Ligand SMILES: Nc1ncnc2c1ncn2[C@@H]1O[C@H](COP(=O)(O)OP(=O)(O)OP(=O)(O)O)[C@@H](O)[C@H]1O
Protein backbone atom coordinates (compact mmCIF):
# COMPACT_ATOMS: atom_id res chain seq x y z
CA UNK A 1 0.00 0.00 0.00
CA UNK A 2 1.67 3.28 -1.09
CA UNK A 3 2.23 5.93 1.55
CA UNK A 4 1.38 8.73 -0.91
CA UNK A 5 -1.29 9.37 -3.51
CA UNK A 6 0.62 12.07 -5.43
CA UNK A 7 4.37 12.67 -5.51
CA UNK A 8 6.75 15.13 -7.12
CA UNK A 9 9.87 13.23 -8.14
CA UNK A 10 13.01 15.30 -8.71
CA UNK A 11 15.53 13.37 -10.78
CA UNK A 12 19.17 14.34 -10.92
CA UNK A 13 20.14 15.48 -14.40
CA UNK A 14 23.76 14.66 -13.71
CA UNK A 15 22.92 11.05 -12.87
CA UNK A 16 21.50 10.64 -16.39
CA UNK A 17 25.06 10.61 -17.73
CA UNK A 18 25.66 7.20 -16.23
CA UNK A 19 29.29 6.38 -16.97
CA UNK A 20 29.43 8.76 -19.93
CA UNK A 21 31.21 12.15 -19.83
CA UNK A 22 28.01 14.10 -20.51
CA UNK A 23 24.54 13.75 -22.03
CA UNK A 24 22.00 10.97 -21.64
CA UNK A 25 23.10 7.38 -21.10
CA UNK A 26 20.49 5.05 -22.60
CA UNK A 27 20.84 2.23 -20.09
CA UNK A 28 20.61 4.70 -17.21
CA UNK A 29 17.42 6.36 -18.42
CA UNK A 30 15.82 2.98 -19.16
CA UNK A 31 16.59 1.82 -15.63
CA UNK A 32 15.14 5.01 -14.11
CA UNK A 33 12.01 4.61 -16.19
CA UNK A 34 11.51 1.01 -15.05
CA UNK A 35 11.52 2.21 -11.45
CA UNK A 36 9.05 5.01 -12.23
CA UNK A 37 6.76 2.60 -14.11
CA UNK A 38 6.72 0.31 -11.09
CA UNK A 39 5.56 3.17 -8.87
CA UNK A 40 2.79 4.19 -11.29
CA UNK A 41 1.57 0.58 -11.23
CA UNK A 42 1.09 1.00 -7.46
CA UNK A 43 -1.51 3.65 -8.35
CA UNK A 44 0.60 6.66 -7.32
CA UNK A 45 0.20 9.88 -9.33
CA UNK A 46 3.66 10.92 -10.45
CA UNK A 47 4.91 14.34 -11.55
CA UNK A 48 8.58 14.73 -12.40
CA UNK A 49 11.15 17.51 -12.58
CA UNK A 50 14.49 16.56 -14.06
CA UNK A 51 17.69 18.57 -13.71
CA UNK A 52 20.03 19.66 -16.49
CA UNK A 53 23.47 19.16 -14.95
CA UNK A 54 24.38 16.44 -17.47
CA UNK A 55 24.16 19.05 -20.25
CA UNK A 56 24.53 22.57 -18.90
CA UNK A 57 24.45 24.58 -15.69
CA UNK A 58 24.08 28.37 -15.66
CA UNK A 59 26.70 28.76 -12.94
CA UNK A 60 29.25 27.06 -15.19
CA UNK A 61 28.46 29.38 -18.11
CA UNK A 62 28.54 32.41 -15.82
CA UNK A 63 31.91 31.40 -14.41
CA UNK A 64 33.53 31.53 -17.86
CA UNK A 65 32.22 35.00 -18.60
CA UNK A 66 28.76 34.42 -20.08
CA UNK A 67 25.88 36.61 -19.04
CA UNK A 68 24.38 34.63 -16.15
CA UNK A 69 20.75 34.98 -17.21
CA UNK A 70 21.59 33.80 -20.75
CA UNK A 71 23.50 30.85 -19.31
CA UNK A 72 20.53 30.02 -17.08
CA UNK A 73 18.17 30.00 -20.07
CA UNK A 74 20.54 27.52 -21.70
CA UNK A 75 20.35 25.44 -18.53
CA UNK A 76 16.56 25.51 -18.65
CA UNK A 77 16.63 24.37 -22.28
CA UNK A 78 18.90 21.51 -21.19
CA UNK A 79 16.13 20.37 -18.84
CA UNK A 80 13.71 20.42 -21.79
CA UNK A 81 15.96 17.97 -23.64
CA UNK A 82 16.16 15.71 -20.61
CA UNK A 83 12.39 15.91 -20.13
CA UNK A 84 11.76 14.92 -23.75
CA UNK A 85 14.16 11.99 -23.46
CA UNK A 86 12.53 10.89 -20.22
CA UNK A 87 8.97 11.12 -21.58
CA UNK A 88 10.03 9.22 -24.70
CA UNK A 89 11.55 6.45 -22.59
CA UNK A 90 8.44 6.38 -20.38
CA UNK A 91 6.16 6.01 -23.40
CA UNK A 92 8.38 3.18 -24.72
CA UNK A 93 7.93 1.45 -21.37
CA UNK A 94 4.15 1.75 -21.71
CA UNK A 95 3.70 4.70 -19.36
CA UNK A 96 1.66 7.59 -20.77
CA UNK A 97 3.62 10.80 -20.19
CA UNK A 98 3.17 14.49 -20.97
CA UNK A 99 5.84 17.18 -20.95
CA UNK A 100 4.87 20.73 -19.95
CA UNK A 101 7.32 23.59 -20.30
CA UNK A 102 7.64 26.72 -18.17
CA UNK A 103 9.11 28.47 -21.25
CA UNK A 104 6.93 28.83 -24.36
CA UNK A 105 8.25 26.50 -27.08
CA UNK A 106 4.93 25.20 -28.31
CA UNK A 107 6.23 23.42 -31.40
CA UNK A 108 8.26 21.21 -29.07
CA UNK A 109 6.19 20.78 -25.89
CA UNK A 110 2.95 22.13 -24.54
CA UNK A 111 3.10 25.02 -22.08
CA UNK A 112 2.70 24.49 -18.36
CA UNK A 113 -0.92 25.16 -17.43
CA UNK A 114 -1.72 24.10 -13.87
CA UNK A 115 -5.31 22.83 -14.36
CA UNK A 116 -4.18 20.79 -17.36
CA UNK A 117 -1.36 19.26 -15.33
CA UNK A 118 -3.83 18.35 -12.59
CA UNK A 119 -6.12 16.77 -15.17
CA UNK A 120 -3.28 14.65 -16.57
CA UNK A 121 -2.33 13.47 -13.09
CA UNK A 122 -5.93 12.54 -12.27
CA UNK A 123 -6.00 10.56 -15.52
CA UNK A 124 -2.96 8.60 -14.36
CA UNK A 125 -0.54 10.18 -16.81
CA UNK A 126 2.99 11.02 -15.70
CA UNK A 127 3.65 14.75 -16.06
CA UNK A 128 7.21 15.95 -16.67
CA UNK A 129 7.71 19.63 -15.85
CA UNK A 130 10.39 21.05 -18.14
CA UNK A 131 12.36 24.33 -18.16
CA UNK A 132 12.51 24.66 -14.38
CA UNK A 133 10.60 27.62 -13.00
CA UNK A 134 11.03 29.50 -16.31
CA UNK A 135 13.20 32.07 -14.52
CA UNK A 136 16.96 32.50 -14.38
CA UNK A 137 18.81 32.42 -11.05
CA UNK A 138 16.76 29.43 -9.88
CA UNK A 139 17.36 25.68 -9.99
CA UNK A 140 15.33 22.60 -10.78
CA UNK A 141 15.24 21.83 -7.05
CA UNK A 142 13.26 25.05 -6.62
CA UNK A 143 11.12 24.11 -9.62
CA UNK A 144 10.40 20.78 -7.91
CA UNK A 145 9.37 22.57 -4.71
CA UNK A 146 7.23 25.05 -6.66
CA UNK A 147 5.45 22.52 -8.85
CA UNK A 148 5.14 20.12 -5.92
CA UNK A 149 3.29 22.80 -3.95
CA UNK A 150 1.17 23.83 -6.94
CA UNK A 151 -0.09 20.33 -7.70
CA UNK A 152 -0.68 19.44 -4.06
CA UNK A 153 1.97 16.69 -3.96
CA UNK A 154 2.29 15.13 -0.52
CA UNK A 155 6.07 14.96 -0.75
CA UNK A 156 9.02 15.92 -2.94
CA UNK A 157 11.26 12.93 -3.57
CA UNK A 158 14.75 14.02 -4.51
CA UNK A 159 16.52 11.13 -6.24
CA UNK A 160 20.15 12.14 -6.36
CA UNK A 161 23.75 10.95 -6.45
CA UNK A 162 24.01 10.49 -2.67
CA UNK A 163 21.80 8.38 -0.43
CA UNK A 164 20.61 11.14 1.87
CA UNK A 165 21.49 14.35 3.66
CA UNK A 166 24.85 14.25 5.43
CA UNK A 167 26.54 16.43 8.04
CA UNK A 168 28.78 17.62 5.17
CA UNK A 169 29.10 16.83 1.47
CA UNK A 170 29.95 13.08 1.58
CA UNK A 171 31.77 13.39 -1.75
CA UNK A 172 34.23 15.80 -0.15
CA UNK A 173 34.23 14.65 3.47
CA UNK A 174 34.34 10.85 3.96
CA UNK A 175 33.78 11.26 7.71
CA UNK A 176 30.34 12.86 7.13
CA UNK A 177 27.41 10.98 8.62
CA UNK A 178 23.88 10.65 7.28
CA UNK A 179 20.76 11.98 8.98
CA UNK A 180 17.68 9.77 8.90
CA UNK A 181 15.63 12.94 9.43
CA UNK A 182 16.40 16.64 9.72
CA UNK A 183 14.27 19.79 9.90
CA UNK A 184 14.33 22.40 7.12
CA UNK A 185 15.55 24.98 9.64
CA UNK A 186 18.48 22.83 10.74
CA UNK A 187 19.42 21.99 7.14
CA UNK A 188 19.40 25.70 6.28
CA UNK A 189 21.22 26.88 9.41
CA UNK A 190 23.92 24.26 8.78
CA UNK A 191 24.02 25.33 5.12
CA UNK A 192 23.75 21.72 3.89
CA UNK A 193 24.10 22.00 0.12
CA UNK A 194 22.22 18.90 -0.98
CA UNK A 195 19.33 21.14 -2.02
CA UNK A 196 19.43 24.89 -2.50
CA UNK A 197 18.14 27.17 0.24
CA UNK A 198 15.34 28.63 -1.93
CA UNK A 199 13.91 25.15 -2.44
CA UNK A 200 14.23 24.28 1.25
CA UNK A 201 12.56 27.55 2.28
CA UNK A 202 9.64 27.09 -0.12
CA UNK A 203 9.05 23.51 1.04
CA UNK A 204 9.26 24.57 4.67
CA UNK A 205 6.78 27.42 4.19
CA UNK A 206 4.36 25.16 2.31
CA UNK A 207 4.86 22.30 4.82
CA UNK A 208 5.90 20.06 1.96
CA UNK A 209 8.30 17.36 3.20
CA UNK A 210 11.30 16.28 1.12
CA UNK A 211 12.88 12.84 0.99
CA UNK A 212 16.45 12.64 -0.31
CA UNK A 213 17.60 9.22 -1.50
CA UNK A 214 19.92 7.53 -3.99
CA UNK A 215 18.97 7.46 -7.64
CA UNK A 216 21.46 4.61 -8.13
CA UNK A 217 20.05 2.15 -5.58
CA UNK A 218 17.68 -0.31 -7.26
CA UNK A 219 14.29 -0.40 -5.56
CA UNK A 220 14.90 2.75 -3.50
CA UNK A 221 12.11 4.74 -5.15
CA UNK A 222 9.61 1.94 -4.58
CA UNK A 223 10.72 1.61 -0.98
CA UNK A 224 10.30 5.36 -0.39
CA UNK A 225 6.84 5.33 -1.95
CA UNK A 226 5.85 2.41 0.24
CA UNK A 227 6.95 4.41 3.29
CA UNK A 228 10.09 2.34 3.93
CA UNK A 229 13.19 3.42 5.80
CA UNK A 230 15.25 4.98 3.00
CA UNK A 231 17.39 8.10 2.67
CA UNK A 232 16.70 11.24 4.71
CA UNK A 233 13.40 12.92 5.48
CA UNK A 234 13.55 16.72 5.61
CA UNK A 235 10.57 17.99 7.55
CA UNK A 236 9.05 21.16 9.05
N1 LIG B 1 25.29 17.88 3.32
C1 LIG B 1 25.15 17.21 2.17
N2 LIG B 1 24.51 16.01 2.15
C2 LIG B 1 24.37 15.33 0.99
N3 LIG B 1 24.83 15.77 -0.19
C3 LIG B 1 25.46 16.96 -0.24
C4 LIG B 1 25.65 17.73 0.94
N4 LIG B 1 26.30 18.87 0.59
C5 LIG B 1 26.51 18.82 -0.72
N5 LIG B 1 26.00 17.67 -1.24
C6 LIG B 1 26.07 17.33 -2.67
O1 LIG B 1 24.82 17.67 -3.26
C7 LIG B 1 24.69 16.87 -4.43
C8 LIG B 1 23.23 16.79 -4.85
O2 LIG B 1 22.75 18.02 -5.29
P1 LIG B 1 22.90 18.59 -6.78
O3 LIG B 1 21.92 19.71 -6.88
O4 LIG B 1 24.32 18.87 -7.10
O5 LIG B 1 22.55 17.39 -7.66
P2 LIG B 1 21.23 16.99 -8.36
O6 LIG B 1 20.13 17.95 -8.01
O7 LIG B 1 21.00 15.58 -7.99
O8 LIG B 1 21.66 17.10 -9.89
P3 LIG B 1 21.11 18.04 -11.05
O9 LIG B 1 21.29 19.46 -10.61
O10 LIG B 1 21.92 17.66 -12.20
O11 LIG B 1 19.68 17.68 -11.18
C9 LIG B 1 25.25 15.54 -4.03
O12 LIG B 1 25.81 14.87 -5.12
C10 LIG B 1 26.28 15.86 -2.96
O13 LIG B 1 27.61 15.66 -3.42
Ligand SMILES: O=c1ccn([C@@H]2O[C@H](COP(=O)(O)O)[C@@H](O)[C@H]2O)c(=O)[nH]1
Pocket residue numbers: 013050051052053056057058059071072073074075076077078079131132133134135136137138139140141142143
Ligand atom coordinates in the same frame (compact mmCIF):
# COMPACT_ATOMS: atom_id res chain seq x y z
O1 LIG C 1 14.15 27.47 -12.63
C1 LIG C 1 15.27 27.25 -13.13
C2 LIG C 1 15.80 25.96 -13.27
C3 LIG C 1 17.03 25.79 -13.86
N1 LIG C 1 17.73 26.86 -14.31
C4 LIG C 1 19.02 26.67 -15.02
O2 LIG C 1 19.12 25.35 -15.51
C5 LIG C 1 20.31 24.71 -15.00
C6 LIG C 1 20.07 23.26 -14.80
O3 LIG C 1 19.30 23.01 -13.64
P1 LIG C 1 19.91 22.22 -12.37
O4 LIG C 1 18.93 22.42 -11.28
O5 LIG C 1 21.25 22.82 -12.05
O6 LIG C 1 20.04 20.81 -12.81
C7 LIG C 1 20.63 25.50 -13.74
O7 LIG C 1 22.01 25.42 -13.41
C8 LIG C 1 20.25 26.91 -14.16
O8 LIG C 1 21.26 27.43 -14.96
C9 LIG C 1 17.23 28.14 -14.14
O9 LIG C 1 17.87 29.13 -14.50
N2 LIG C 1 15.99 28.30 -13.57
